Amino acid sequence: MLPALPLDEAGKYVAGAYLVFLALVLIYVAIMASKLSRIEREVVELAEIVERRDEAAAADRPREPVA
């Protein structure tokens, strides 16, 4: 093992290690966030399909005669 590095030299290695960890977590969270936004878009899309179906069903329903 080498002798302990001086603080100014050791600092960049320590900062590098912690930044790698932070970057990993941030990248993971960013990927998950993009997946969640895709899910949200799909929910909106499905809601529109349901809405269109309801409207079509309402239009097909025979109207009651007016007295």
Add this chain to the structure above:
Amino acid sequence: MALVFLYAPLDADQGFVQKIFYVHVPMAIVALVGLMAGGVFGVMHLRTRDARWDMRSYVTIHISIVLAVGVLVTGSIWARASWGHWWIWDEPMLVSFLIVFLLYATYWPLRFSIEDSERQARYASVFAIVAGAFVPLNFAAVRMAEQFVHPETLATTTGGMPPKMGLTFLVALLGMGLLFITLCKYEMASKHATFRLRSLRRRLSDDDDFAAVGRSAAPQL
């Protein structure tokens, strides 16, 4: 972070570089425990044939591998600072961890290569169990190895860590464990939502192309 940089004392041998220990070792322990947990979930899947256990196995292995990437990179940085080299092939701990990582790197191609979701889940569970059993054996083998170049962490013949270092390490380990559980829950919720949506789409859509699901390495619920 405050405990690491303000409370824990500097290591007599390594000085400030030893601070990497508080991120590197908890990440390694949590990653290895996660891989073993993936094996346990694989056993549960084979016993119950419940797809949710396969999903848990998949997600824990996934997050563990993300952490394992961090372990390899931070370990490499620590090696450079302590030993003057980014990687040492004679060091059993480094090489054995790389072998575990490469072994699990085949998990996704294995899943993706099987189209039938039932068979995919079964084979993936068998893989998770065998590879999960390999993890503690590998760790024990490294511990028994003659060359003790890699720093011992939890217990040594000369005594453990000083109490302040020990407490900081335990807090870091707890934090890493909680982060792991949180990310697992996050991903599990996302996967459940995706599958619910997919089944809703199939029920609602009249267009077959719209409802078609392609091949995927992820478990199908």
